[in-house]
Amino acid sequence: MTQKLGIIALESAADIGKKVNETLKKWRGEDFLIGCECPRFNSGEAKGIIRESVRDKDIYIIVDVCNNSLTYNMDGEPNRMSPDDHYQDLKRIIAACNGKAYRISVIMPFLYESRQHRKTMRESLDCAVMLKELEAMRVHDVVTFDAHDPRMQNVVPLKGIENISPALQFSQALLTEYDDIIIDKEHLMFVAPDEGATERVVFLASIFGVNIGMFYKRRDYSTIVNGQNPIVAHDFCGGDVSGMDVVIVDDMIDSGGSMIDVSRQLKDKGAKRVFIFSTFGLFSRGFDKFDKAYEEGVFDRMFITDLIHQKPELLQKPYYCNVKMGRYIAAIIDTMNNGDSLRAIVKPAERIKETIENYKKNKA
Structure with a gap:
């Protein structure tokens, strides 16, 4: 039996989230978009809020860590959102699910910190740290596109990272x-x-x-x-x-x-x-x-x-x-939610x- 589906699009990915939802609505006749927001205090601190229940739903959270068009006020001054801000908001929304969802998958087209993927001196491995954090938060799958270094999948070998080719x-x-x-x-x-x-x-x-x-x-x-x-x-x-x-x-x-x-x-x-x-x-x-x-x-x-x-x-x-790519993302979500193989989507040679x-x- 197909698990009940839910889609959460963060503000950074609101446009493509709407397109994905419209496509799935045509295919399945239902509206799957769940409202969310990450309001901020004057200090710049924030919290994640989900507007309806996610209990026992197969949740897909869409985030665009590269969207630098968004701002928030901190100490009365506008502050442009960085990839770090978007990633923190993603974790807030995951935390707001409170472990009630049947399964959580993250659709992150541009893999956060994917260019900081290997050590050449004493330096951080930010992409690897991010993947380990999402694993600790019990994220089931991470769907990304054309990862800068696909070997990042080795960081979490027991979790799914779907690296999709466009x-x-x-x-x-x-x-x-x-x-x-x-x-x-x-x-x-x-x-x-x-x-x-x-x-x-x-x-x-x-x-x-x-x-x-x-x-x-x-x-x-x-x-x-x-x-x-x-x-x-x-x-x-x-x-x-x-x-x-x-x-x-x-x-x-x-x-x-x-x-x-x-x-x-x-x-x-x-x-x-x-x-x-x-x-x-x-x-x-x-x-x-x-x-x-x-x-x-x-x-x-x-x-x-x-x-x-x-x-x-x-x-x-x-x-x-x-x-x-909205229709393609919808097809990915539809395939995963139905429990079908993504093989033909990941490498669409045929x-x-x-x-x-x-x-x-x-x-x-």
Whole structure:
């Protein structure tokens, strides 16, 4: 028997929570959204409140730790919410469930502190600490997307971490937007902007039946800037890209310097068009450099999901294609709540192959 379902969307994920609920309502004929809030005292302290019973329900809590558009007042001054604030609110809402829920799963599209995932000196392992805390709070599953380092699953081997790939949605978006893509080794290539993105690129390229390329980040290990060794150059490892459509695949765009650099190099090497797939668009330093690069023809289009908060100005950019994920999250929740396997969702190879075959048939 399917357990009664409940969805709690924190304020940071209110928009995508509504979309997920609307989809599930169409499928099941019920409203599953449970109201919640995390009001704050003047000191900045807070508490989590749930507006209805969660007893014996299969609860899915959605949180966007990257939503920096929200603020709260502390000592009379506005304070922008950081990932730390969003994570603390998540724990407050879990605690407010008081152990009464049948099961609690957390949907955290951008895995909190996922870039602080390994030690290179005496430093914290914040992502690992977070996962251990959620395990201690009896969270049954954590659903995330395109984790920066999927090996973080090893931190809690007896608990579920579902690392979902948006590769299907990217493929569908590209082949819907462009009807002149030629899918073969002579006309299409997938490229990793660094070593860490290689697995994503190999997955897509193997399904599309094309070759891959990779950029190697050459760093200055004698210097540390903002906790990192600065990048000196991006060196390309791959075949000739002259006259080819090239797709750069990465998990996030932060400041964007590296993405623009590798795009420029590919265009300089003769690439016909450069497309960018990025699961998360942070754009932490604004859009000026992207606007300029687009005007110069450095890249042709970027495809980015709506898994995290999207800055309003981004939605107006001519080079931006919004890859919507609300229906996919609804399918994940529906599958988990019914006790079915997530295998086809986690690695949607067959669905991507079907998309490619249909695309080729329509072109024939």
